[in-house]
Amino acid sequence: MDLSLYHSLNDFAYDHHWFEVAAKFFATQGAVLFVVLLAVLWVPFGRWTVPGGRRAFVAAGFSAALGLGVNQVISHAYERTRPYVDHYHHLFVSASHDPSFPSDHATGAFAIAAAVFLRNRALGGIALVMAALVAIGRVAVGTHWPSDVVGGAAIGIAAALLVFLPPIRRRLDALADLTSRVYERAITAARRQPAIRPSSGSRP
Numbered sequence: 001m002d003l004s005l006y007h008s009l010n011d012f013a014y015d016h017h018w019f020e021v022a023a024k025f026f027a028t029q030g031a032v033l034f035v036v037l038l039a040v041l042w043v044p045f046g047r048w049t050v051p052g053g054r055r056a057f058v059a060a061g062f063s064a065a066l067g068l069g070v071n072q073v074i075s076h077a078y079e080r081t082r083p084y085v086d087h088y089h090h091l092f093v094s095a096s097h098d099p100s101f102p103s104d105h106a107t108g109a110f111a112i113a114a115a116v117f118l119r120n121r122a123l124g125g126i127a128l129v130m131a132a133l134v135a136i137g138r139v140a141v142g143t144h145w146p147s148d149v150v151g152g153a154a155i156g157i158a159a160a161l162l163v164f165l166p167p168i169r170r171r172l173d174a175l176a177d178l179t180s181r182v183y184e185r186a187i188t189a190a191r192r193q194p195a196i197r198p199s200s201g202s203r204p
Contacts, residue, residue, distance in 0.1 A: 002147050006083055009140040014090045019140065024092050026130075026137035030105065033130050034112050037123065041116070045187050054183075056119040058176035059163050063111040067159035071107050071152070075099040083145050092141040103144050106135040106152030107159075114160035131156075 013020040038060065041053035050056075080101040084091045109131035117124025135149035163172065 002145050003087060005146045006087070006139060006142075007089060009136065009146075010089050010142050013092065013140040013142075020092060022133075023137040023140035026133040027105070027141045027143065028093055028137075030109065030130065030134035030137065034109060034127070037116070037127055037130070038112070041120075041123070042183075045184055050120065050123065052119040053123075054180040055173050055176040056116045056123075058172050058179070059119065059160070059169070060112040060115040062172060063115040063156070063160040063163045064108045066163065067107040067111040067152075067156045068104055070155050070159065071102050071104055074102060074155075080145075080148070082143060084142050090142050093143055096143060100144055101148045101151055102155055103135070103138055103148040103152035105138050106131070106144075106149040107156040109134045110153040110156030111159045112156075114157045115163060118160065118164050 009023075013023050038057055041050055041057040041060075044050060044053070075098065078101060079099045082096060082100045083089070084095065110128075113124060113127035113131040116127045131153070135153060138144040138149055139146050163169065
């Protein structure tokens with residue numbers, strides 16, 4: 001089934017240019033979307049602050065770090081080859097020589113998305129769709145097996161759920177609240193600084 005689904009997505013990308021372009025974007029540039037999402041969670045201040053946004057931002061960071069750390073342990077214990085090594089078909093991106101399982105892209109994307117979803121359903125739902133597109137894109141461009149991205153997604157979601165456990169969540173929320181207050185005060189202080197005007201000297 002892994003091989004069949006891999007070929008189906010990979011062939012569809014080969015036969016449909018629009019899908020190839022979309023798959024390459026999400027497979028290689030999908031991280032940019034998550035950077036934008038994290039910026040939306042953290043940067044707005046005052047009345048524009050996203051409800052639970054900064055707590056979601058901190059939780060997403062810790063979830064992604066935990067998930068990717070687990071990936072390192074797994075990939076060193078089980079060095080699965082990339083699909084194009086033994087079953088070369090169509091490769092639309094540069095070859096990668098690190099182990100195929102689990103997918104770091106899927107792990108990071110789903111860890112962030114799940115962490116956000118647990119704290120803000122609207123933005124979290126959008127993030128989960130983005131994560132799914134990243135995972136599909138990684139398979140479609142030929143750089144991962146479907147089970148690689150499924151495994152990565154499972155690790156990412158598990159990491160987010162672990163971080164959401166009350167003892168950990170309380171500490172991370174306290175950290176987010178503290179850094180949020182510092183950020184708000186710094187922005188407020190910066191906005192109150194008077195503009196420095198050049199002195200007008202008398203002409204001779």
